[in-house]
Amino acid sequence: xxxxxxxxxxxxxxxxxxxxxxxxxxxxxxxxxxxxxxxxxxxxxxxxxxxxxxxxxxxxxxxxxxxxxxxxxxxxxxxxxxxxxxxxxxxxxxxxxxxxxxxxxxxxxxxxxxxxxxxxxxxxxxxxxxxxxxxxxxxxxxxxxxxxxxxxxxxxxxxxxxxxxxxxxxxxxxxxxxxxxxxxxxxxx
Numbered sequence: 001x002x003x004x005x006x007x008x009x010x011x012x013x014x015x016x017x018x019x020x021x022x023x024x025x026x027x028x029x030x031x032x033x034x035x036x037x038x039x040x041x042x043x044x045x046x047x048x049x050x051x052x053x054x055x056x057x058x059x060x061x062x063x064x065x066x067x068x069x070x071x072x073x074x075x076x077x078x079x080x081x082x083x084x085x086x087x088x089x090x091x092x093x094x095x096x097x098x099x100x101x102x103x104x105x106x107x108x109x110x111x112x113x114x115x116x117x118x119x120x121x122x123x124x125x126x127x128x129x130x131x132x133x134x135x136x137x138x139x140x141x142x143x144x145x146x147x148x149x150x151x152x153x154x155x156x157x158x159x160x161x162x163x164x165x166x167x168x169x170x171x172x173x174x175x176x177x178x179x180x181x182x183x184x185x186x187x188x189x
Contacts, residue, residue, distance in 0.1 A: 005035035008060060010128065034130040034165065036090055038062050044091075047071070050099070053078045057086065063093040063134065070101040077104075077159065080124030087126045093133040100137040102156070102173070107146035119159035120152065120177075129164040131157070139173025152177040 003013070016027040044050050045065035053061060057079050069075060079087030104120040119125060120143045122136060139156040146152035153159045156171030 003033060005033070008036050008040065010034055010130065032165065034090065036060055036092065036130075038092070038094060041090070041092070050078075053087070053089075053091075056089070058089045060090040061092070063091070063095075063097045063099070066097050067099045068101055069099065069103065073103060073105060075102055075104050075122075077119060077121050077124030079126060080119055085125070086129075087123050088128045090130040091132075091134060092130075093135065096133065096135065098135045098137050102136055102139045102141070104141045104143060104154075107143040107152055107178075120154035120175075121157055121159040123158045123161075125160040126158055126164045126166075127162050129161070129166075131164070131166045131169065133168040135169070136171045136173065139171055139175065141173070142176040144176040144178045146178050 005011075011033045012029050013033055014027055014029045016025055018025050041060045041062040042049075042056075043064040044053065044061050044067070045063075047067060047069060050067055050069075053059065054076070079085060099122065102122060107120070120141045122134070123129075123131075134157060136156050141154045141156065143152035143154050154175050154177045156173055156175060157169050158164075158166065
């Protein structure tokens, strides 16, 4: 009937059935539960605290002020590749603050993965993250000048994500990528 969290974090809710006749246990994961307490989360209220999210990619963060990134020419995405460096924490915005003027103007200054490619966005890559109600305004991401192995991947909020829950987010802006070579297939358009 009720799930009562005893601490913050991400928890799997599973169900198991026991077949006594065949002596078999059937188990299935139903869903994940994300538990947080806004009072104990790390406040993100200026450019420096947003950039510092890269120093603790498993942290629980709450946006606590509007943030203008106009003075950052080429934003390095939070949790950018390689594998194992993804953002896997929480980032919530219960009070509708806005992050504005996110710019990545060239792929040359964004980390290029070990297999080629580059990612551009507020988050380069996320894995098992929870992101809620993040609002991005006037995003300008252009990694279309990438001409290495692989391809450029971009998204205003997230370039590459797996096993994560992203809810109620909004991005307004322009995003440009290049698709030159993907898994050994040449694309000429």
